[in-house]
Amino acid sequence: MSPRVAPPPWLAHALRAQRGPVPWSAVTRGALAAGPLLLASVVLHHTSLGVIAAIAAMLAGINDRPGSRRAAVRRLGAPAVAGAAGLLAGTYGGAHLTALPLTLLLTVLGLVAGATSAVGPVASGAGTQFLVAAAVGAGMPVPEAGWQRALAFLAGAGWLLALRLALPTPGALAGDYRFDGERHAVAAVYDAVADLLTAVGTETALERRGALTAALDHAQDALTGPRLRRHASSAAERRLHAQYAAALPLAEAATALAWAEERISARAAEGPRRLATAVRDGRGGGPLPAPSRSAPALRALDDALLRAAEAFDRAGEGGHRPPVRRRGPKEVLRAALGSGGREYGLRVALCFGAAAGLAQALHHARWYGEHQHWYWLPATAVFLVKPDLGPLASRVLCRAAGTVLGALVFAALAAVLPRPAGLVALVAVCGAVLPVATRHFAAQTAAATVLVLALVMAGGEPQASVGRIGETLLACAIVLVVGHLPMAGKRGGGVRARLAAAGRAAHAYLGHVLGESADRGERWALRREAYRTLAEARTAIALAAAELPSLARHSEGTDAVAAVLERLVDTTTACAVHLDETGHLTARHIRHLEDLAARLEHGGRRLGLRVPRMPAAA
Structure with a gap:
């Protein structure tokens, strides 16, 4: 049989349609x-x-x-x-x-x-x-x-x-249908956390972590905006904000477990899955199965589940808006x-x-x-x-x-x-x-x-x-x-600008974690910004790579730098969780941070990017 000939990227993109x-x-x-x-x-x-x-x-x-x-x-x-x-x-x-x-x-x-x-x-x-x-x-x-x-x-x-x-959205007449989009978005975050926990230690873990980032971005956007009704819906809004905020430490612990690449019990994913159902149904979390506490990241996951259960049971009594870092x-x-x-x-x-x-x-x-x-x-x-x-x-x-x-x-x-x-x-x-x-x-x-x-x-x-x-x-x-006209300056400016923005966000996040600040809200906001800007850079890189060869060559090497940044942000998250549980970093954490910082500096210099110098790991 003759080998199957794949179409060029630009033609493959033209033939591809979204599903759903x-x-x-x-x-x-x-x-x-x-x-x-x-x-x-x-x-x-x-x-x-x-x-x-x-x-x-x-x-x-x-x-x-x-x-x-x-x-x-x-x-x-x-x-x-x-x-x-x-x-x-x-x-x-x-x-x-x-x-x-x-x-x-x-x-x-x-x-x-x-x-x-x-x-x-x-x-x-x-x-x-x-x-x-x-x-x-x-x-x-x-x-x-x-x-x-x-x-x-x-x-x-x-x-x-x-x-x-x-x-109203069809099938969403139960409760206050005005918040059906928010409920589905927050529930998708808990489902994405469960999917990542299930994939820990497998080849699909990185893909699942990317899906978790997309779900968090979507939920953050869904909850950002004007209040639809100032008084009558305040309890529902507070409940949704509290449920989203409770998902942030869960996502952090799940990312740290995925970084460690050690298989965990399937029981760990049951709690987030039940919380996703509770968000969709508009009820309390109920009893949740506790995961093993044999490792720092598992202890962080267990603590995050406990706090999430408390947030669900309070049913909107508190719940400030989750931390979001806005562009100035x-x-x-x-x-x-x-x-x-x-x-x-x-x-x-x-x-x-x-x-x-x-x-x-x-x-x-x-x-x-x-x-x-x-x-x-x-x-x-x-x-x-x-x-x-x-x-x-x-x-x-x-x-x-x-x-x-x-x-x-x-x-x-x-x-x-x-x-x-x-x-x-x-x-x-x-x-x-x-x-x-x-x-x-x-x-x-x-x-x-x-x-x-x-x-x-x-x-x-x-x-x-x-x-x-x-x-x-x-x-x-x-x-x-x-x-195809040449422009003043270097081609691919949009891709490089987004990659540089992702580098600055990663630098701010790592500096906050290594500074051992007690402000977790700020840390979660910086973490969200780091992953969001990285996802935007990844999207721009993927589109640039699918251009005709005469244009695609201007973005060569950017995907490798994005991969290093992605690994650096994951490692920073693992460091944050470990510091919370033990108060110090292991030699493995320090070695990874130093290696990734060196690779990032080398890759940025080769592409002509102004990547900020990463702070020392120890």
């Missing part, structure tokens, strides 16, 4: 968002504003991911506000500037929004919506004033956010103005500005014919340049394929659907499909293409499938060219 159950609650919200907004505008004879509101609801639906309602306020609200601001800026820029000044304005906006996007996921969503809305405001022929467009945009996104806050203004500026922010901001500015300039030139070229939707070109380029949607070649391929498929499907449907009722129904169907389609960029593009083309036709314009395909292919070419 159908998010029926998000499907319901999608069906009730853009379609009804468009229908209401048609009935009230304000179709153009309804189109803008439906676009805002569509963009909010793309950001409508699983999680808690409190987290959705920031995840959906911040991009919506940014989008309204972009729409306002684009509208007045398009009304008062000629082609060249307008192109320069959009280029500058792209530079600022691109650099800001490097701060984090919410900032990335806000930057994207700001630029997309700016392009729409500058180019969409709508009679209403800029402030009316901005209000319509906010209304559309606000409508979807209101649905997110008000509608200096760190936000460092992310935006650092090498990663500068590189991404410059590429966004070049793509957005070049697309806007080319679109303006075609718009005013007599030989090109009628070109009413020139804003499609820069708006498409904004999505294509986003690295969190996948490697460059992968997302370009998916975008092109999805647009062609969506345009062909719409062309066939537009020939038979009645107007406007058929178009309204098609928008509602596409809105319901989007939450499922977001699992693959090509599917998401196809659904969004049908929805946008339906909105354009509902606004009174002719069928525009061919133009949509042409704009997308031009945007793909622009992003491919700009993505």
